[in-house]
Amino acid sequence: MNKIRKGDQVVVLAGRDKGKRGTVSARIDADHVVVDGVNVVKKHVKPNPLKGTTGGVVDKTMPIHQSNIAIWNGATGKADRVGVKVQADGKKVRVFKSTGEEIKA
Incomplete structure (x- = not known):
């Protein structure tokens, strides 16, 4: 069971975006997630006329x-x-450790 899922509100604990809050938009694999507005980088892309994309940063x-x-x-x-x-009933649910209340998904 993944403890952090898509749609969860999270806060960054370490790195250059420490303290920022955002929503998990995707899980990449078992260990990595994409959080909106966190870890944003500049990416240089080539133009692709077949896909209709323009190049730039x-x-x-x-x-x-x-x-x-x-x-x-x-x-x-x-x-x-x-x-x-x-x-x-045997169903597993995620709970907050501090309060013990169930996390609503």
């Missing part, structure tokens, strides 16, 4: 390792860790 959001982000707990207003709790 564009801003691109690059993946960030999930160890450098934490889920945002709106109730406490802080970053929080994620735990997994098994309900009575």
Whole structure:
């Protein structure tokens, strides 16, 4: 079970964007996620007339390792860790470690 999923509000813990908050827009692999507005780099692209793209310098959001982000707990207003709790019916749910309340997806 992934502790950080697409659509989660997260805060950056390390790196040049430390302290920024954003929404997870995609999971690249088991360890990397793309967060909107975080880790934005300048990318030089060639023009491609077949695709109709013009060349130049564009801003691109690059993946960030999930160890450098934490889920945002709106109730406490802080970053929080994620735990997994098994309900009575055997279903696993994600919970905040500090408060124990379920994370709404």
